[in-house]
Amino acid sequence: MFKKTFTGGVHPPDGKALARDLPFRACPPGEELIFPLNQHIGKPARPVVQKGDHVLAGQLIAEAEGFVSANIASSVSGTVKAVENRRNVFGVPALSIVIENDGQDTPAPGVGARVDPAELTKEEILAAIQKAGVVGMGGAGFPTHVKLAPKNPEAIEFVLVNGAECEPYITCDDRLMRNFSEEITGGLELMLALFPNARGVVVIEENKPEAIAAMTDACAGKDRMRVHAVQTKYPQGGERSVISVVTGRHIKLGMLPADAGCVVENVSTVRAIYRAVCHSEPLTERPFTVSGDGVASPCNLLVKTGTPFLKVLEAAEGFPEGASPEKLICGGPMMGIALSSLETGVCKNNNALTVFLRDPVALAEEQQTACLRCGRCNQVCPLGLTPQMMAAAVERKDFDRFEKKLYGMECIACGSCTYICPAKRPLMQLFKQAKAEVAAAKRKGATA
Amino acid sequence: MDILIATLVVGVIGLVLGVALVATGRKFRVETDPREAEIRELLPGNNCGACGYAGCDAVAAAIAKGEAPANACPVCSSGKAEQIAAVRGVAAQAAERHVAFVRCGGDCEKTSVTAQYAGVADCRAAALAGLNPWACAHGCLGFGSCVEACQYDAIHVVDGVAVVDDSKCVGCGLCAAACPKHLIELIPAGKTAAVRCSSPDKGTEVRKLCSAGCIGCGICAKQCPDEAVTLDGTLARVDNTKCAGCGKCAEKCPTHAMVLTK
Structure with a gap:
C-alpha cells in the first residue's frame, strides 16, 4: 500500500512550466454559447427549453434522461437561440442548445444559496450532486451521482481524489489545488460522509510541490484524509494507476473501481461537488488550461461551460504573431482530441486547449516504418497488454483476436505505446478503432 | 527369393487395406445431394461472403436444402439464378441486378478541405477519431475503406470521393457495409x-x-x-x-x- 508508482508508463516532456505559475483568470464567454446534450457518458440529456425562451445563469436547460445521464444548466443568462445540431469536439453533429448571452449574468433563483453540509442526509447530498449535473471532469464525463451510489457503500475503503494531472501541458488541476484546497477538502468530506468506512487520499505527482503543500495544509487535523505524493510518470492519473499506487489492488477484467473498494474522482469534480452541495451551484464553470507553443500567452482560465473554443483561444491572446499553428487539441497531447473547428462549446469534461506550431502526428507519419518488434510498447503499457500484437491483429482486421485473446478492450487509450514506438506507428488510433468495431459488433449482435 | 517374399508381403497388406477401405467406405457413406455440386458449379466461386454464408460451398448446400432461395447469391446474374432455380426444380424468382451507389458527390472541386488529417488512412479509423478533413460533416471521407472491401475492382476513389464502376459492380453490398458514413446504397441497375x-x-x-x-x-x-x-x-x-x-x-x-x- 501507498507505493510510489505503478508498472509501465512513460516520461513525456511535460511542458507544464508554460502555465503552472499563472493564477486563474476569468474567460469572457462571448455572445453565443453552445451546450451539446451528450457531454457526459450515458444517454444525452433532454432539452427543457425551446427556441426564444429566456434563461438565467444556472437555470436547468436540459434534464437527465434515465439513470446514467446528467442535467445541464446554462452558464449565462440570455435567450435560447436554437436547439439544433452543431458539431461537437469530435466533429460529429450533436443536438445542442445554443444560447445568446445577454451579458447580464442574472442568476437563477436559489443558485448560490449557502447550505450547511452538517445538516444534510446522504440522500440529500446525492440529490444535490445530481441536480447540479456534476460529471467526471477529468475527461470521461461519467455522471458523479451514479459513481457515488455503488451497491454497497459500506464496502468502499478508499475515496481517492485524483490530483495526479499526468497529462503534459495541463496545469489547471495544479492551480485548483493551490488556490481552492479548502473547497477540495470540503468536497472530500462530503464524499466521506457517504462512505462510512472509507479513508480519503489525495494523490498528487511530485512535480507539483506547491499543490502537495497546500493540500497537506488543508488536510491537517482531519484524521480521515491524507495526501499521497507519487512519482511523476505518465499515465499516473489513470484510474487504475491511482488505485494501484494507493491500495496495491489491481482492477482485473470486468471489474469496476468499486469492486476493489475504491471511488476515484478528479480534483475538479471534488470541488464541483462542494460547490454543488454547499453553494447550490450547478456545474457551469470549470478550470481550463490553454497552453502549447502555438499560443501567444499560455494561461489557466475559469471557463463557463458552452464557451466556444475560439473565445478561449482569444482569452489566451490567440496565436503568436505571424505564426500559423498546425495542430489544435481539445485536452492534452497524449489523450486529447484534435479539433477541426473552434466553433464548438467547451463541455464539462474538457480541461484544456493545447496548440502546437507543428503537427507531431504528421511528423510521425513521415517517419513511420514497419514494426521493429522491439517490444518497447509492451514494456510501457500500464495495463500489461501487448500493443505490438494488438496492432498486428487490428491491421488484418482480426477483431476477435484483439478482443478475446489479447484483451484489447481493456486498453485505456493512454497513448504510452504510441509515444514510445520508435517506428512511429499509430497504435492508439488502431486500438480506438478496434474497440469501436468490437462494441459496434456487440450492439449489432444484441439487436439481431 | 527375398524379393519375392517382400513383394508378396506388400501385396497382401495392400489387398487387406483395400478391402477394409471399400468396406468402411460402403458402411459410412454419406448421402449427398447431387444438385449441390451442380449449384456450386453455377456459383461464382470466389467466396466473397456477400450472401451471408461462409462461402460458395455453404450457400450451395443451403440452396440445395431449400434453406436459402435460388437467388441467394447477390453476385450471380439473373440468368445464373434461373439456372440454379432450374436445378432445384423451383420457379425462378425475379432477380433484379443491383449496383452500389455512393450518395456523395463532393469531390475536391465541389467542396473544400478544412483540416489536415494525419493518422491511419482508413475511413473507419478516421470517422472514429472524428477527423473529417472535408468541409461537410456527412460526405465521403475518401480514404477508400470501400475500395479495400470490394473484391471486384468496381469502386475507386476519384478526386477524393468514391465512384462505382457500374459495369463491374455485382451488387454484393460489401462496400456499403464498410462505409462508416453509410453513404453507399444498393439501387437497381x-x-x-x-x-x-x-x-x-x-x-x-x-x-x-x-x-x-x-x-x-x-x-x-x-x-x-x-x-x-x-x-x-x-x-x-x-x-x-x-x-x-x-x-x-x-x-x-x-x-x-x-x-x-x-
Missing part, C-alpha cells in the same frame, strides 16, 4: 434517379459547404410524374420501385445532386 448527397443540413448550410449538395428545394419532387421523389426534411429521396427513369428531376436539379444512372 439501369435507368433510375438517385440523389448524390446525404447531408440532412439546411439548404443554406449545404450551399456554403459544397456546390454538389442537395439543398432540399423540392423541384425534383414537383417534376416527378410518378411521385417517386419525396423530400425527407431537406434531402430528396427516390423510391426506386416507383421511378421510371424519365430523368426530368435530374434535368431540373439546380445543383445536379439528382442524377440519372445509365
Whole structure:
C-alpha cells in the first residue's frame, strides 16, 4: 500500500512550466454559447427549453434522461437561440442548445444559496450532486451521482481524489489545488460522509510541490484524509494507476473501481461537488488550461461551460504573431482530441486547449516504418497488454483476436505505446478503432 | 527369393487395406445431394461472403436444402439464378441486378478541405477519431475503406470521393457495409434517379459547404410524374420501385445532386 508508482508508463516532456505559475483568470464567454446534450457518458440529456425562451445563469436547460445521464444548466443568462445540431469536439453533429448571452449574468433563483453540509442526509447530498449535473471532469464525463451510489457503500475503503494531472501541458488541476484546497477538502468530506468506512487520499505527482503543500495544509487535523505524493510518470492519473499506487489492488477484467473498494474522482469534480452541495451551484464553470507553443500567452482560465473554443483561444491572446499553428487539441497531447473547428462549446469534461506550431502526428507519419518488434510498447503499457500484437491483429482486421485473446478492450487509450514506438506507428488510433468495431459488433449482435 | 517374399508381403497388406477401405467406405457413406455440386458449379466461386454464408460451398448446400432461395447469391446474374432455380426444380424468382451507389458527390472541386488529417488512412479509423478533413460533416471521407472491401475492382476513389464502376459492380453490398458514413446504397441497375448527397443540413448550410449538395428545394419532387421523389426534411429521396427513369428531376436539379444512372 501507498507505493510510489505503478508498472509501465512513460516520461513525456511535460511542458507544464508554460502555465503552472499563472493564477486563474476569468474567460469572457462571448455572445453565443453552445451546450451539446451528450457531454457526459450515458444517454444525452433532454432539452427543457425551446427556441426564444429566456434563461438565467444556472437555470436547468436540459434534464437527465434515465439513470446514467446528467442535467445541464446554462452558464449565462440570455435567450435560447436554437436547439439544433452543431458539431461537437469530435466533429460529429450533436443536438445542442445554443444560447445568446445577454451579458447580464442574472442568476437563477436559489443558485448560490449557502447550505450547511452538517445538516444534510446522504440522500440529500446525492440529490444535490445530481441536480447540479456534476460529471467526471477529468475527461470521461461519467455522471458523479451514479459513481457515488455503488451497491454497497459500506464496502468502499478508499475515496481517492485524483490530483495526479499526468497529462503534459495541463496545469489547471495544479492551480485548483493551490488556490481552492479548502473547497477540495470540503468536497472530500462530503464524499466521506457517504462512505462510512472509507479513508480519503489525495494523490498528487511530485512535480507539483506547491499543490502537495497546500493540500497537506488543508488536510491537517482531519484524521480521515491524507495526501499521497507519487512519482511523476505518465499515465499516473489513470484510474487504475491511482488505485494501484494507493491500495496495491489491481482492477482485473470486468471489474469496476468499486469492486476493489475504491471511488476515484478528479480534483475538479471534488470541488464541483462542494460547490454543488454547499453553494447550490450547478456545474457551469470549470478550470481550463490553454497552453502549447502555438499560443501567444499560455494561461489557466475559469471557463463557463458552452464557451466556444475560439473565445478561449482569444482569452489566451490567440496565436503568436505571424505564426500559423498546425495542430489544435481539445485536452492534452497524449489523450486529447484534435479539433477541426473552434466553433464548438467547451463541455464539462474538457480541461484544456493545447496548440502546437507543428503537427507531431504528421511528423510521425513521415517517419513511420514497419514494426521493429522491439517490444518497447509492451514494456510501457500500464495495463500489461501487448500493443505490438494488438496492432498486428487490428491491421488484418482480426477483431476477435484483439478482443478475446489479447484483451484489447481493456486498453485505456493512454497513448504510452504510441509515444514510445520508435517506428512511429499509430497504435492508439488502431486500438480506438478496434474497440469501436468490437462494441459496434456487440450492439449489432444484441439487436439481431 | 527375398524379393519375392517382400513383394508378396506388400501385396497382401495392400489387398487387406483395400478391402477394409471399400468396406468402411460402403458402411459410412454419406448421402449427398447431387444438385449441390451442380449449384456450386453455377456459383461464382470466389467466396466473397456477400450472401451471408461462409462461402460458395455453404450457400450451395443451403440452396440445395431449400434453406436459402435460388437467388441467394447477390453476385450471380439473373440468368445464373434461373439456372440454379432450374436445378432445384423451383420457379425462378425475379432477380433484379443491383449496383452500389455512393450518395456523395463532393469531390475536391465541389467542396473544400478544412483540416489536415494525419493518422491511419482508413475511413473507419478516421470517422472514429472524428477527423473529417472535408468541409461537410456527412460526405465521403475518401480514404477508400470501400475500395479495400470490394473484391471486384468496381469502386475507386476519384478526386477524393468514391465512384462505382457500374459495369463491374455485382451488387454484393460489401462496400456499403464498410462505409462508416453509410453513404453507399444498393439501387437497381439501369435507368433510375438517385440523389448524390446525404447531408440532412439546411439548404443554406449545404450551399456554403459544397456546390454538389442537395439543398432540399423540392423541384425534383414537383417534376416527378410518378411521385417517386419525396423530400425527407431537406434531402430528396427516390423510391426506386416507383421511378421510371424519365430523368426530368435530374434535368431540373439546380445543383445536379439528382442524377440519372445509365
